[in-house]
Amino acid sequence: MLTATARPAGPSARPAWWTRLAGVARGCWRVLVLCWAALCALVSAAVGTPPGVCSRLGHVLADEYRAGRAGAIDAETTEPHSDDPSADAVPSVTVQGVDL
Numbered sequence: 001m002l003t004a005t006a007r008p009a010g011p012s013a014r015p016a017w018w019t020r021l022a023g024v025a026r027g028c029w030r031v032l033v034l035c036w037a038a039l040c041a042l043v044s045a046a047v048g049t050p051p052g053v054c055s056r057l058g059h060v061l062a063d064e065y066r067a068g069r070a071g072a073i074d075a076e077t078t079e080p081h082s083d084d085p086s087a088d089a090v091p092s093v094t095v096q097g098v099d100l
């Protein structure tokens with residue numbers, strides 16, 4: 001006599017391969033971040049700098065990258081000379097050679 005086992009209705013009991021892969025990828029990323037933090041701590045201890053210098057440097061580099069990617073331009077602020085009587089009390093701002 002042949003009997004069939006009943007299968008549960010709905011999705012299969014095992015998660016899809018991409019959900020398992022996402023969990024593995026998150027775990028690998030966390031291990032990589034942990035190793036990077038340990039390396040930064042060792043380097044800052046060897047050089048004698050405070051512990052957060054490495055991460056702050058990474059934040060500064062990321063901000064500069066985002067600003068360059070967005071096409072942001074640094075403005076130059078010039079203070080008026082105190083000995084020049086024609087100078088205004090308000091500093092002038094120059095962006096790409098144009099006074100604002």
